[in-house]
Amino acid sequence: MMTHGSFAVPYKVVFCLTMAFLIGCVAAQPVTQPVVSKRAQMHMGTLVTLTVVAPDTSVSEQAMRAGFNEIKRLEQLLSTWRPDTELSLVNAEAGRRAVKVSQETLELVIRSLDMANLTHGGFNIALGPAVQAWNVTERQHVPDDRELQKLKPLVDWTSIQVNRVAQTIFLPRKGMRIDIGGIGKGYAADRAVAEMRRAGAIGGVVALSGDIKTFGMLPEGNGFPVGIQHPRREGELIAIVELKDEAISTAGDYERFFVQDGVRYHHILSPQTLQPVRVCQSVTIIAKEGVVADGLDTGIFVLGPEEGMALVESLPGVEAIIIDAEGTMTVSSGLRDRLRTP
Ligand code: ADP
Ligand code: MG
Numbered sequence: 001m002m003t004h005g006s007f008a009v010p011y012k013v014v015f016c017l018t019m020a021f022l023i024g025c026v027a028a029q030p031v032t033q034p035v036v037s038k039r040a041q042m043h044m045g046t047l048v049t050l051t052v053v054a055p056d057t058s059v060s061e062q063a064m065r066a067g068f069n070e071i072k073r074l075e076q077l078l079s080t081w082r083p084d085t086e087l088s089l090v091n092a093e094a095g096r097r098a099v100k101v102s103q104e105t106l107e108l109v110i111r112s113l114d115m116a117n118l119t120h121g122g123f124n125i126a127l128g129p130a131v132q133a134w135n136v137t138e139r140q141h142v143p144d145d146r147e148l149q150k151l152k153p154l155v156d157w158t159s160i161q162v163n164r165v166a167q168t169i170f171l172p173r174k175g176m177r178i179d180i181g182g183i184g185k186g187y188a189a190d191r192a193v194a195e196m197r198r199a200g201a202i203g204g205v206v207a208l209s210g211d212i213k214t215f216g217m218l219p220e221g222n223g224f225p226v227g228i229q230h231p232r233r234e235g236e237l238i239a240i241v242e243l244k245d246e247a248i249s250t251a252g253d254y255e256r257f258f259v260q261d262g263v264r265y266h267h268i269l270s271p272q273t274l275q276p277v278r279v280c281q282s283v284t285i286i287a288k289e290g291v292v293a294d295g296l297d298t299g300i301f302v303l304g305p306e307e308g309m310a311l312v313e314s315l316p317g318v319e320a321i322i323i324d325a326e327g328t329m330t331v332s333s334g335l336r337d338r339l340r341t342p
Pocket of ligand 1: 122123124125127131179180181182183185210211250251252255267268269270271294297298299302
């Protein structure tokens, strides 16, 4: 995420909320019936779709506004393609000084480091220099491997210095660069949900492209159905799952990629080789928090199907669908009975 907005991102997780589609925009309803409304805007370089279930249209409007405002506010702190954000300043001051940041930026970096620990470094927010060298989003080019290897000392996430008391972040080497593309949308979804709730919404969905967080229920008491995209057949779903107070996120090799000399190059990199990882086609994670679902999908994509699924089974409240490099699908034990065929 937070790459330039002109890049067309095909959906990997398709949010298929039938009720909201039928009702469309805010519709007047009897006082006792909650209203369901849905609206989309472009933020963080991606399509952001909010769905709100609210007691009345005025609360619905407030919740919509609160959700979009929160996402816009976070983008101003966290985007790394704008030079004037907090995180861009942290990157610009690498090797020079610690930068004082907001609670939100600090929290996202701390949660990112938690995800790195959990995935034994598979998830790595210090990969910025390598992500830039590839820049799969903007151009189709394979960087020279010797040049990539020179970046290795700069991608050491264990060297990132976070001072919780002083509320500062310091990247100790010049050229280091935090990249939150693998976790920021999930984090933004969590925070937008919190604001929508505070504004009075009783249920809803925040979807930043394929990073989706749901809360509450639809008026008839159902959860929110979400479709999971087939990694090789565009537009085809592999399953539908109903979510209640859960987030879902998918990392896939089919979203941002190019093919050169028969080789598929995509945007999820191995922190070891700094090359695109080739052990999975897609990893979908369901968790209570968006920040966990988004961080883990990228980290587990790197760990691979076996180690990744073992990690998922060890984490309470986390479920996964992993499709390995050959196209074989594995579903975590707690999710098997919840999947519906599309
Ligand atoms: P998206 O939903 O935007 O496709 P993902 O959650 O799949 O995001 O993460 C991919 C993005 O994460 C990349 O575009 C890059 O910015 C960043 N990234 C790539 N490899 C890693 C990694 N091993 N650890 C953390 N972030 C990564
Ligand atoms: Mg991710």
